[in-house]
Each structure stands twice: as C-alpha cells, then as structure tokens.
Amino acid sequence: MPELEIIGLVAATLTTACFIPQVYKVWKEKSTKDISLLMYIVFMIGLALWLYYGIQKESISMILANSGTLLLAVSIFIAKLKYK
Secondary structure, eight states: OHHHHHHHHHHHHHHHHHTTTHHHHHHHTTTTSSOOOHHHHHHHHHHHHHHHHHHHOOHHHHHHHHHHHHHHHHHHHHHHTTTT
C-alpha cells in the first residue's frame, strides 16, 4: 500500500471519528434543535459526490472516509427529521 494511501486512511479515520460524539449526543438527548437541516443536506450531497469520486479513483481511503461519514451524517439527518 502506498504511503500516501496510508496517510489517507489515517485522515479518513480521524475525520470520520469526529462525528461519532455528535451522533451519540443526538440519539442520547433526542434533540437536534441546534443542527441546521440545510447544512446536513448540502453536506450529505457533498459526501456522496466525494464517495463517487473515490470509487472512480479506486481510492480505499476516500471510499471508507466518505461512506463512513455519510452513514453518520444520514443518522443525524434522520434524527433531525424524527425529533422535530
């Protein structure tokens, strides 16, 4: 595995992991009042496009980072709709 891809995997792990506390807090408190719905919609579209790009480039770090973060963002988006 090239050194640059290892750096990508570390970056993917860190950027994806930073969403876990937010997801935990949202589901625990059942509150999303301070979260912007529009921001999450735009963010999820961006993640989906980055995921597509990563798939086309066959970059495992981009695929893992963007699919993992997209799943976490979707869970917050669902909570936002559920806990209105």
